[in-house]
Amino acid sequence: MTERPRLFDKPALDRARARALAAAAPGADFLLARVGEDLVDRLSTVNRRFERALEIGSPTPALAASLVAAGRVGRVDRLDRLPQALGSGGIAGDPEALPLAEASVDLVVSALALQWVDDLPGALVQIRRALAPDGLFLAALIGGATLGELRTALTTAESELTGGASPRVFPFLDVRDGGALLQRAGFALPVADTETITVRYADLFALMRDLRAMGATNVLAARSRRPLPRAVLVRAAEIYAERFADPDGRIRARFEIVSLSGWAPSETQQKPLRPGSARASLADAVRQAGRSPQEG
Amino acid sequence: MAEIDRPASRIDPKLLEMLVCPLTKTTLDYDPERQELVSRAARLAYPIRDGIPIMLPEEARPIEEP
Numbered sequence: 147m148t149e150r151p152r153l154f155d156k157p158a159l160d161r162a163r164a165r166a167l168a169a170a171a172p173g174a175d176f177l178l179a180r181v182g183e184d185l186v187d188r189l190s191t192v193n194r195r196f197e198r199a200l201e202i203g204s205p206t207p208a209l210a211a212s213l214v215a216a217g218r219v220g221r222v223d224r225l226d227r228l229p230q231a232l233g234s235g236g237i238a239g240d241p242e243a244l245p246l247a248e249a250s251v252d253l254v255v256s257a258l259a260l261q262w263v264d265d266l267p268g269a270l271v272q273i274r275r276a277l278a279p280d281g282l283f284l285a286a287l288i289g290g291a292t293l294g295e296l297r298t299a300l301t302t303a304e305s306e307l308t309g310g311a312s313p314r315v316f317p318f319l320d321v322r323d324g325g326a327l328l329q330r331a332g333f334a335l336p337v338a339d340t341e342t343i344t345v346r347y348a349d350l351f352a353l354m355r356d357l358r359a360m361g362a363t364n365v366l367a368a369r370s371r372r373p374l375p376r377a378v379l380v381r382a383a384e385i386y387a388e389r390f391a392d393p394d395g396r397i398r399a400r401f402e403i404v405s406l407s408g409w410a411p412s413e414t415q416q417k418p419l420r421p422g423s424a425r426a427s428l429a430d431a432v433r434q435a436g437r438s439p440q441e442g
Numbered sequence: 443m444a445e446i447d448r449p450a451s452r453i454d455p456k457l458l459e460m461l462v463c464p465l466t467k468t469t470l471d472y473d474p475e476r477q478e479l480v481s482r483a484a485r486l487a488y489p490i491r492d493g494i495p496i497m498l499p500e501e502a503r504p505i506e507e508p
Binding site: 247 | 454456457459460461462463464465467469488491492493494495496497498499501
């Protein structure tokens with residue numbers, strides 16, 4: 147395999163997620179729970195049943211269970227890099243090296259996991275290949291506007307106090323790239339949309355505790371190996387409170403959730419007609435539409 | 443010690459059907475004795491621990507024979 151520059155330090159990511167799993171802080175999964183509900187809702191609008199499903203990268207069986215409970219899915223297998231996330235059954239694996247046979251599943255679902263892959267286009271291609279024709283891919287990822295306030299506060303504090311700054315919050319997917327990525331990966335009917343969830347905290351330290359509980363600490367390969375000096379954190383907390391607080395003093399943190407969906411191409415799917423193949427004139431349709439209010 | 447702890451082939455046959463080598467996407471041979479999934483193409487044996495196939499190349503055992 148060719149060596150490419152790595153964005154994420156996978157062993158560090160595994161350790162951060164394993165720590166978060168072991169701690170199992172109550173309520174730390176609020177984002178995941180919210181996103182999972184949304185994925186199940188999205189699935190319930192699709193009028194068909196999926197016999198074989200794969201769930202990628204959520205730390206608990208909750209999402210897989212609610213997929214089955216919603217009644218549209220037969221069997222769900224789970225895939226995660228951490229065997230301890232799988233409990234009694236599943237596949238320990240990486241979405242960047244997906245160990246699934248071609249056309250072996252009808253549905254792939256992933257909640258808040260795919261932002262941690264180095265090669266998202268490559269992972270999407272592998273997911274599309276694992277899907278049977280007319281199979282569905284539904285995912286939610288952390289998007290680019292996430293934690294913008296934290297990024298600003300940390301970078302400003304660090305450069306004020308140390309004269310330089312290293313990346314502390316990692317770059318996420320831009321929703322504008324989502325649709326194009328799906329299309330490049332060969333998905334039909336690709337859709338990307340975004341939703342912002344604002345969470346309020348007492349201060350920056352409370353926010354950072356929550357991020358640790360989610361296993362979402364800094365795992366950038368290019369991160370500074372030195373921990374943030376206390377003085378920088380304290381200054382960042384001041385900047386955060388000055389710039390991003392509500393009148394009651396609580397601070398705001400934005401999480402952007404990018405949702406992706408696409409279908410493995412199939413002959414039976416709806417497709418755009420070939421240009422020039424229309425049988426009715428648009429001009430006639432417009433004339434008729436324009437007339438109808440007066441006549442009706 | 444592992445002989446006693448090792449559960450007799452608890453891996454789900456339906457799961458086995460879905461799996462391929464993550465690197466070469468070729469079929470795997472199941473070795474119930476060693477509890478491994480062998481990729482001849484990648485010359486790697488992926489371990490099965492507690493019924494969970496560990497399909498991570500960095501966890502796999504390199505094998506000699508072609």
